[in-house]
Each structure stands twice: as structure tokens, then as C-alpha cells.
Amino acid sequence: MKMSRKSIILLTTVYYYILLFSPLLNLLVLPANASSSSANETDRLALIEFRKAITSDPYGFFQSWNDSVHFCNWAGISCGGNPAGLQRVRSLEINQQDLVGILSPHIGNLSFLQAISLDNNTFKGGIPAEIGNLFNLQELNITRNSLDGELPDNITQCSELRIIRLHLNHLQGRIPLGIGSLSKLEVFRINYNNMTGEIPASVGNLSNLIEFAVSFVNLAGTIPESLGNLRSLYSISLAGNQLTGPIPRSLFNSTTLRIIALPWNQFSGSLPEDIGFTVPNLQQFAISKNKFVGQVPKSFCNVTGLQMLDMNKNGFTGRIPNCLGNLARFTWLSVAVNRLGSYSAADFEFLTGLQNCTQLQLFVISGNNFGGNLPDSIANLSVQLTRLSVAHNQLTGEIPSGLEKFINLNDLELNDNLFRGMIPSYFSKFPNLQSLHLEGNQLSGQIPATINNLTQLSVLDVSDNRLEGVIPSGIRSFVHLNYLDVSGNTFFGTIPGEVFSLPSLTKLLNLSNNVFTGNLPPEIGKLHSLIALDVSHNLLMGPIPNSIGDCKSLEYLYLQGNSFNRSIPPSLASLKSLEVLDLSLNNLRGEIPLDLQNISAIQYLNLSFNHLEGQVPREGIFSNASNVSLVGNTMLCGGVLDFHLPKCPTYKVVQRHGINSRGLRISLTVISVLVGLVSMLSLLLILKARMWKKKPSFEYPILPTFMRVSYRDLSRATDGFSSYCLIGSGSFGVVYKGKLNETEPPVAIKVLNLEQRKAYKSLAAECNALRSIRHRNLVRVVSFCSSLDNNGNEFRALVFEYMPNGNLEKWLHPMDGSLSLSLIQRLNIAIDVASALHYLHDLCETSIVHCDLKPSNVLLDESMVAHLCDFGIARILSAEDASLSSTIGIKGTIGYTPPEYGMGSVASKEGDVYSFGILLLELFSGKRPTDQMFGEGQNLREFVRAGLPDLISVVLDPLLLPGGGDGIEPTEGEGSSSNEITEAAAVRQRDSNSTDERLMRSSQYRNCMISAVEIGIACSLESPAERMKTAEVSLKLQSIREVFLASTVRRSRARPALDPA
Secondary structure, eight states, X not given: OOOOHHHHHHHHHHHHHXXXXXXXXHHHHHHHHHHHHHHHHHHHHHHHHHHHTEEEOTTOGGGXXXXXXXXXXXXXXXXXXXXXXXXXXXXXXXXXXXXXXXXXXXXXXXXXXXXXXXXXXXXXXXXXXXXXXXXXXXXEEOOSSOOOSBOOGGGGGOTTOOEEEOOSSOOBSOOOGGGGGOTTOOEEEOOSOXXXXXXXXXXXXXXXXXXXXXXXXXXXXXXXXXXXXOTTXXXXXXXXXXEEEOOOGGGGOOSSOOEEEOOSSEEEEEOOTTHHHHSTTOOEEEXXXXXXXXXXXXXXXXXXXXXXXXXXXXXXXXXXXXXXXXXXXXXXXXXXXXOOOOSSGGGGTHHHHGGGOTTOOEEEOXXXXXXXXXXXXXXXXXXXXXXXXXXXXXXXXXXXXXXXXXXXXXXXXXXXXXXXXXXOGGGGGOTTOOEEEOOSSEEEEOOOGGGGGOTTOOEEEOOXXXXXXXXXXXXXXXXXXXEXXXXXXXXXXXXXXXXXXXXXXXXXXXXXXXXXXXXXXXXXXXXXXXXXXXXXXXXXXXXXXXXXXXXXXXXXXXXXXXXXXXXXXXGGGGOTTOOEEEOOSSOOEEOOOGGGGGOTTOOEEEOOSSEEEEEEOOSGGGGOGGGEEOTTOTEEEESOGGGOOOOOOOOOOOOOOOOOHHHHHHHHHHHHHHHHHXXXXXXXXXXXXXXXXXXXXXXXXXXXXXXXXXXXHHHHHTTTTOGGGEEEEETTEXXXXXXXXXXXXXXXXXXXXXXXTTHHHHHHHHHHXXXXXXXXXXXXXXXXXXXXXXXXXXXXXXXXXXXXXXXXHHHHSOSSSOOOOOHHHHHHHHHHXXXXXXXXXXXXSSOEEOSOOOGGGEEEOTTOOEEXXXXXXXXXXXXXXXXXXXXXXXXXXXXXXXXXXXXXXXXXXXXXXXHHHHXXXXXXXXXXXXXXXXXXXXXXXXXXXXXXXXXXHHHSOGGGSTTSSOSOOOOTTSOOOHHHHHHHHHHHHTTTTSHHHHHHHHSHHHHHHHHHHHHHHHHTOSSGGGSOOHHHHHHHHHHHHHHHHHHHHHHHHXXXXXXXX
16 A cells, blocks of 8 residues: 555654654653662662572572572562562562571662561571661561571661561570560560560550560560550460569450460469459460469369460469369360379369360379379360379379270379379270389289280389289380389399390380399390490399490499399490499409490499409599499409509519419319308398398488489589588588589588498488488489598488578578568478378388478478478388387487487377477477577477467567567567566557558458467477377368468458558
């Protein structure tokens, strides 16, 4: 088609104008293009700098980060348009790539970035301050890395932030004080870092906050009251810090809260009685390892959605509410290590209601005051139960048949009670059982053969019972077993080789203190991964098999107290991880293998009481005599000087002629006869020791065997027994505070003064008592040391758990007046001591009389739980002791010793009760029984009795009176006659208008103290037969506490300002 002339002229004109104005158009368009190019280049360069800061990319994640592809298409990058329609980086997401490097500060140039997610890498260094330039940032997720440094203060400039997840790093410093300015923040999670400081009060301004998780970050201080303002809060987790004080009441006024997790802190106080009404939608409540007291609120039963109740390791008292059965979704009940229960059948009434909790999976009530038979109502628990623990109580009778229904159990813990009878055969019906703890009971009979059906079992502990018979050969079916302890029973026969053919045994194999005979099987070498092996104190004989050197992972090896003979196998030197080796009390002969000195990890070596001879090595462990015991090997010589052994003779090779063969034969015959006699005598001594007492004497007490410590360990723990580590002293020794290692809590080390004439007898009595008893209110032995000190002198020490709050003596009579005990604390201490005495007198297999009960022998742990200690003059009563009339001398301490002891009476339970009565009177009066105010014919008991009931305020410790010291206390020189008490009362009467005094006279507070001291009066009667029994004392004191706590709760609601407690 031909174009017209006009069309050609028009096109030519347009083309002309385009050519004419094109430079101008370029000038107009260029700034916009330049701006787009510049913005894109900023993001690209920032990403390149981010990449340069990465030093390791094991999976090649950054391969796509090159110029052949637009950066918006690089791996981990998401872009979006800005208001001008340009593509900018919106998201940087590189998770689980094991990247190593630092966060480049250039990340702050990605100004449109909304999300950073770098989870599960190894970014180091700090979070760059430039992150505060990211005004559009909504999510910051750099969890599971190695970030350190502080959280930048200018992060508060990122006003759009909704999610901060920085948990599992090494961040330091404080939470920024201005964190509350992030008004849109919904999730703040920084668990598991190394931060310090307190929770900023500004957190209360985060009105949209849903999750606040700052667990295990070393925070201190208290929970700010302002956290109660968070009306959207769903979950708060503050576990594993050093937070103190009560929980603010405002925190419990939330209808949105579902999870409250506050365990492993130092919170105190009691829980609101109405918590179930103020937090009605609660699902998980965890406050274990704190210092809470009081009763478990019954209002929890109102929280119908409650799934978890975890209140372990506090000071809760009373009973578990019966109405918990209302909680249809309940899956987790854990109240271990409290003061719940009163050793009565009524304590288990709550079990009946729990039949409605059909989803219950965990039931843990261990470490409380539950006693009597475990009722059949235990069968009311859900068949879904996976863990059942009633350990460390005072449960008696047989293991109930009702447990048979729990076929889904993974863990069953019945240990450290007083169960008797046989191990139920129905345990074999638990196909999923992984852990079975029956230790520390009075179970008898044999291990049922059907137990081999428990093919999933990984832990089996039946130690310290009365079991007998042989180890079932079916044990070979335990293909997952890594911990086996059958010690402290009467198992006999040869050790079946199947035991040593379990490659899964990795943690412990303990067969000690039984009557096993025969040789140690060579199959022992198959335990390549075992850490601890103990076959001590049996009747094993023959050589120690060379194959034991194949147990390459062994750290603790105990073979003492048997009849092993021949030489020490050199293969022991191949156990390079060995820390403790005890071969004492055997018949080993020959020389000490020189290569034992090459075991670099060994810390303690005991070769004593064998028939070893020859030269002692001088290197390695043998260079420090305090870590090696060679006593009773008379033919050893040489070694370092601290062994005090004779020098080894130097023999010359000479030509001998005319040897008298007849004389030689006679000599050999005599030697053989002597060796035989010695062997027979040794065997007889061992058998005799077993007849009289299964466990060994105090030289080798049965304590946790793989915790034995040496003199060097204790010296190092106390800085050479330095005076600044000294925390106490007594007639038979001194006590130091020390740390055996940095990861364990401190211990108390009681070093015996062997120069005292009765020191050995005191130590024997203490070991004899402590090794057979277990109770939460008795001090726990950690270890024992029997060695030589650096001067070659005998050294004996007992190692106890350390009680950070010292003894009751210093709290009742502080040097500077800085310490004081509230009424409820004194009641708790009294109940603790009474419970310990009740256990010693009535619940032990053989009754034990303490003989020296006084405040300095009552120790207080970090939760102010009382523990009875110092059994140095304790007496174990036999059945015949009731008829004894021989004098025992005056046992105990003046002021606390019952009058009959001064007249030659034998130590008795009634004597302990008298001492307890005096202690109870001292606990509430604040006066020592030896106070100078008690003159001729006067004593503490009569002083307190004269004040009952009307003048109770006069005889009480002034610190217990309302006002904390306003009470009148007779001072030295005033005497304490009844007339003076009356005069003092008249003075007090003139001031009777005070509110505190009205409360004192009218409330249960006064009645509580009267009831408590009346028990002290009844316990300290002059006639032993008229004194109360410890079981009755314990129950009455607990009843007093329950009545008082109930009245305190009622009074706090009506008049909270006047609560005297």
C-alpha cells in the first residue's frame, strides 16, 4: 500500500523532533534509572559483604551468589517492590547450613529487610550495631549459633520488630532497658545465653507480647510488678536464673496465660490460694527447685485445662488436693522433694479422684513424708502412665498388685522406702519398661526369672535389699541394659558369663557385697564400653583375668575384699582412662607391674593388704604417696620416701656350691604350710566378718564406691586444709568446706583427730549408723577417705553434703543478731528433726539412738530443710537392749542429756526424746538450757512451763513476738522466778492497746506457739516412760503447722497488713 504525501511529511516531522529532543529526554529519564540502579547496587554490595564474612560454607550454599544471576534470585534471598516499584531485599533466610563466620555490619544497609533467619549455624562475634538501621525489620532469628557480645541498645530503633529469637548463643550484657519501646513485639526468646542484670520494668509496656522466654541467662533480681500489665501474654519462661522474692500477685491476674515456667530460681513465699480462679486458662505450671512454702492451692482444681503441675524441690506442706481428679486433661503431676504428707493413710486420699485423669502420664511424689502401705487406690491412676515414682518416702508393706495395670510404664521408681516381700512377677508385663529402681528397701527372695521379658530395660537397680539366690541367666535378654546394680544383697554362686556378654553395659556393673564365688570370668573383657565395675567384698578367687585389660573405657575398678591370687595382671596398665583402682584385701602376690605408673588418668590406687613384694615404682601415681595405699604388704621396698618403706637390697651374683637339697625341701615345705595357714585364716576372717555383719567395718564403709576420694583430693578441695575453709570443730575432729571439682556443689569434710583416744570408736559408730540409713532429714554421706597424709600419718575423713545455712545453733544464737527464724521456719525445723528421730527409732531395720541431739547437730540446707548430723556416739539398739542395765557413762551434751543418763541408764529412744524436748523449748524461747539465768534448782523447762499459758509472750523468743523484739525478755542478772515473770507481764499489760499485742492474744499465732512448747514440756518429763513417742510428736507438730497455715491464709485475706508470719 502506498503512503500519501501528507503521511510521509508527518512521519518525517515526528522523526525530526525525536532526533531534536532525544538528548533532553535522556536527561529526564536518567535520574530515575540511576536511582533504581543505585538502590539495587546497595543491596547487592551489602549481600556480597555478608558473603565475604563467611569463612566456611561446607554445603556450598553460596554457589548461586554470582553476577550471572540477579541477586533477588540468589539462594536464601527474597525480594519485594518498594513504594517506587523497585525490587529490594525483604528476607535473608539461611538456616541449618553449618556456616561459620561473623555478621557483617553491612547487613544494616539492607534498609527494606523485614526478616533475618540464620538459625542453626556458627555465627560468632557480636550482633552489629548497624542492625538498628533496619527500620522495617519484623523478625530477627539467629538461634543456635555462637554469638557473643551484647544485644545492641539501638535494636529498640527497629520499631516494627515482632519476633526476636536469639536463644542458644553466648550473648552477654543486659537486656536493653528500652526494650519496652518495641510496642509491636510479640515474641522475645533469648534462652540459654550468658547475660546478666535484671528484667527491665519496661517489659511491662509490651502490650502485644505473647511469649517472654529468658531462661538460663543468669538474670538476678525480682520479677517486675509491671509484667502483670501484659494482657496478651500466653507464655512466660524464666527458668534457671537467680531470681528471688515472691511472684508478683499481678502476674496471676491473667486470663490469657497458658504457660508459667519459673523453675530453678530462688523464688519464695506461698502461692495465692485463688490462683485457679485468677489464671483460669493455665495449661502448664512449673516452679520446681525454688523456696516456695505453704500448701498446694486447692483452686488448681478449677483450672480444667491444666495439663502439667511441676512443683519439685520446694517446701510445700500439707496434702495433695483430693479434687485434682477434676482435671480431665491432666498429664503431669510432679511434687517430689517437698514436705507433703504426714506418714498417714489419709495422705493418699487424693488417689481416688485421679481415676478421672485418664491422660495422666507422669506421677512423681518421691522425697516427701508419705508413709504406711501404698494403697490399692494407686490403681486408679491412668493406664497411660509412663513414669511412676514414689521413691524416698517411708512406704511399708508389699508392693501392691494394683501396679500391674500400668503396662505402658517406662520408668518405675520404688526405691528408698521400706517395702518388703518379693519382687512382683507381674513386672514382666511392662514391655516398655526402661528403668526399674527398687534399691534401698527390704525386699527378699529371688529375682523372678520372668524379669527377662523386660527386653527394653536400660537401668536395673535392686541394691541394698535382702535378695538372694543366683543371677538369672535370662539376663542376656537385656540387650539395652547400661546400668546394673545388685550390690548389698546375698546373691551367691558363680557370676554368670552372660552378665559380661552384654555390650550395652556402659555406665555401671555393681555386684559388690554379695556372696559370689568362683573365678571372675574371662568374658569380662567383652565390656569394652563400661565405665565403672565393682565386684568388691565377695568370695571370688583365682587370678584376675588378663582380659580385663580389654575394658578400655573403665574409669573405676573395684576388686577389693575377695581372695584373688597370683600376680597383678600387667594388662591393667592398658586401661588408660582408669581413675580409681582398688585391689586391696586380696591374696595377690608378686611384684607391682611397672607399667601401672603409666596410667596418666589414675587418681587413687589401693593395693593394701595383699602379699606383694619387690620394688615399688616411683613415677606416675606412685610419685604421690597420699594417693596410693600399700599398707599390709610387708615385703615391698623402695618407692618414694613418703611410703616409709625399707630400701631394696642389692644382690650380687655369686657361685654357690654344695646346696643342701634336704634343707631346701624342708624350707619350702614350711613356707607352703605357712602360706596355706595364712590363706585359711584370711578366708575364716572374711566369713566371720560376713556372719557378724554383711557390710565391712569402718575402714572400708559401703559408700558410693566410685566416689572414693584420696587425701590429695581433700587437700586440694580445702586449699591444703586452710583455716579459711574451716567451718566447725568438735571433740573428735574438725570440719572443712571444700569443692571436689568445679562442676559439683561444695561438700563438708569431717577430718578425724586420731590423737583423741576415742576417735576411732567415734568414726566406727558414725559409719556404722550412716551406711544403713536413708532419710531426707538425715545428712547424706558423699564419700570416705582412709589414707596417709603428706607426713605418712594415718588420715580418716568423712565427706558429707554441704549445708549452706549452717547449723541451728548459729540461727538461734547469732553473734551479731543478723539472723532470725520466723515461726513457720521454726515449726518446719522441729518437724524435720522429729521426722528424722521417728525414722531412726521406729522405721529403721534396727533402731538407732542418736545420743547427742542439740542445735549444733541440726544442719540447714539452702531451703532451710533441717538435717540431723553427727552420729559419733550413736548407739544401734539390738533386741536385747531393752533389758540392759549396765552403765554407759554420760552420753551427749550438758543441758540436753536426760537425767537418767547421769544415773547410769542405758542409751534409749526416750533419752533422745528428752533431748528433742529441750531443743524444742530452746527453738521457741531462744534460750540455751545452760543460760546463766538458770540458777540453783532452775532450768529451761521449768522457766517455760511457768509461763504457760497466760504468760507465753514473756518466755518466747522476742523475735517471735509481733513487732519482732518488742517483747520483754529477762536479762542476765534479773533472774527468772515466777514473781519476775509476773512483774514483766504487768509491764506488758500496760501496753495492751497495741494492735500487735491484740493479735498476739487473740490469734492462732499465739495458740500455735503454746501448742508447740507444750510438746517440748511433754517430751522433757523426768520420767522416761511418760515422755511422748517420736511418731506422736511428728504428727502433732504437723497438725499444729497445718492449723496455723490455714489461719494465716484466712487472716491474710481479711487483714494482710497484720500477718505476723
